[in-house]
Amino acid sequence: MTAPADLSVVEDAEAQARFEDLIAQDSRIEPRDWMPDAYRKTLIRQISQHAHSEIIGMQPESNWISRAPSLKRKAILMAKVQDEAGHGLYLYSAAQTLGISREEMTQQLIEGKAKYSSIFNYTTPTWADMGAIGWLVDGAAICNQVPLCRASYGPYGRAMIRICKEESFHQRQGFEILLELMQGTEAQRRMAQEAVDRWYWPALMMFGPPDDQSPNSAQSMAWNIKRFSNDELRQRFVGMLVPQAEVMGVTLPDPNLKWNEAEQRYDMSEIDWTEFHEVLAGRGPANAERLRRRREAHEEGAWVREAAAEYARKQALKQKAVA
Ligand SMILES: [Fe+2]
Numbered sequence: 001m002t003a004p005a006d007l008s009v010v011e012d013a014e015a016q017a018r019f020e021d022l023i024a025q026d027s028r029i030e031p032r033d034w035m036p037d038a039y040r041k042t043l044i045r046q047i048s049q050h051a052h053s054e055i056i057g058m059q060p061e062s063n064w065i066s067r068a069p070s071l072k073r074k075a076i077l078m079a080k081v082q083d084e085a086g087h088g089l090y091l092y093s094a095a096q097t098l099g100i101s102r103e104e105m106t107q108q109l110i111e112g113k114a115k116y117s118s119i120f121n122y123t124t125p126t127w128a129d130m131g132a133i134g135w136l137v138d139g140a141a142i143c144n145q146v147p148l149c150r151a152s153y154g155p156y157g158r159a160m161i162r163i164c165k166e167e168s169f170h171q172r173q174g175f176e177i178l179l180e181l182m183q184g185t186e187a188q189r190r191m192a193q194e195a196v197d198r199w200y201w202p203a204l205m206m207f208g209p210p211d212d213q214s215p216n217s218a219q220s221m222a223w224n225i226k227r228f229s230n231d232e233l234r235q236r237f238v239g240m241l242v243p244q245a246e247v248m249g250v251t252l253p254d255p256n257l258k259w260n261e262a263e264q265r266y267d268m269s270e271i272d273w274t275e276f277h278e279v280l281a282g283r284g285p286a287n288a289e290r291l292r293r294r295r296e297a298h299e300e301g302a303w304v305r306e307a308a309a310e311y312a313r314k315q316a317l318k319q320k321a322v323a
């Protein structure tokens with residue numbers, strides 16, 4: 001007779017084989033499926049960091065809603081910032097299917113234990129920063145996220161499909177803000193160029209360290225979570241920017257940027273990774289401010305959460321009475 005402990009080992013081996021089979025066939029893994037612990041942990045980390053980035057990412061732009069230069073710009077910017085809140089919510093929901101609660105994720109963020117994209121720790125001193133964020137930051141997000149629509153974990157991939165549609169609108173609105181400024185006065189053109197200068201390098205850093213210094217990439221690629229390496233995505237991004245920069249008349253702030261015909265890639269200057277690590281370590285221009293504001297918003301929202309919980313409790317009581 002087989003002891004229960006042995007039985008579970010056999011079941012695990014079968015489940016593991018099923019998992020590997022699904023990955024080999026490039027199929028989706030769903031919440032009901034068995035998955036290795038490391039796969040689950042990687043996804044929880046990646047999806048929750050992504051959700052936090054969407055939520056913290058609302059701050060540098062919401063800063064400009066009340067100062068947008070026209071009613072049309074204000075309405076567009078408000079819609080965009082609301083979209084980011086929605087992205088955060090889809091992603092928190094996707095992470096919850098892996099067994100972590102929303103409260104736990106929020107707690108990790110407000111206690112400063114969770115990471116989010118370092119790009120949102122930069123400040124937005126002028127209106128042109130709204131253009132540069134849309135064009136460069138949402139543009140980089142698209143390059144990163146389109147391949148994630150095919151991520152092996154079903155709820156993540158499906159959330160990304162909706163998110164990517166909205167990100168392309170965000171990228172277009174940023175492009176259009178910059179284009180309009182570039183067709184304006186000398187001062188407006190200067191403002192647009194300075195914003196591009198501020199955001200270009202941090203946007204390139206959004207793809208993460210170079211391939212030879214990215215230890216988790218290989219495993220994520222083997223699991224069909226990640227489809228392209230950091231450097232491949234960075235190349236694609238620059239390839240998208242170059243013709244668009246020409247249309248607008250802005251200069252990408254890299255004197256060494258040029259197409260290398262022999263290698264079929266862009267040559268570019270070395271990225272300043274010291275800056276990236278400083279911002280990641282919490283020493284960027286606005287890290288403390290972003291977390292302070294997030295904590296404040298969480299406290300201010302306590303009554304909403306309490307009211308929603310109380311409403312749900314009463315509804316459940318009513319249903320019970322009917323049954
Ligand atoms: Fe987003």
Ligand SMILES: [Fe+2]
Pocket residue numbers: 084138141166167170
């Ligand atoms: Fe966006």
